[in-house]
Amino acid sequence: METSFLAIGELTATPSVAVVVDVMRAFTTAAWAFAQGAERIVLAESLDAALELKARHPEWVALKDGAPAPGFDAVNSPGRIRGTDLAGRTVVQKTTAGTVGALAVQGADLVLCASFVVAGATARALRGRPEVTFVVTGEDGRAEEDLACARYIAHRATGPAPDPAPYLRRAADSTAAAELLQHVRKGVHEDDVRLCLELDRFPFAMSAAPEDGLTVLRPYGERAGRGRP
Structure with a gap:
């Protein structure tokens, strides 16, 4: 497998297979939303687009980065979303990096x-792919937690699973982890960093594809189920 690791701004062409990585917190929160029963997640291109979708579909759950805001039902926090019953619901997600990527x-x-x-389910979904582009979304492609996760998945997809400890340690020492622990970022739950560093918590990968003019994220492979206690 030929791999490349690019920031969003470094994409010059659409790859055949892309893995978009956002550890803290977009795609950890998304996985928890599926575990809490969400049917699908619509990825919004802007806050205004998210609010417009919410206005057209009041039963949908709108989620954003940062502090709570009018029109939004939830924030981009795995610690907060894990206590929300999303059975059969559509979630609209807009974040700073993950959804953009x-x-x-x-x-x-x-x-x-x-x-x-x-990570494990994602690596399994990539086996046999000749070329994969990893999109490292945080900090203009320099986010240590996203780079660590991307490289871990790449190594696991091409051979025996590597020791995860160095990768998780790199993520735990990242700027993003420090900002969450110090509540520099808004809309934080005290368990967010710990939840973001739980390896293989869920047995499914997540794939994004067009549906009815929207970009929709769904579980890929094994079905989502509620997270282990």
């Missing part, structure tokens, strides 16, 4: 959205 490669044949909690 997924929309940037929406023309790819396969788009997987990944974090540590779905």
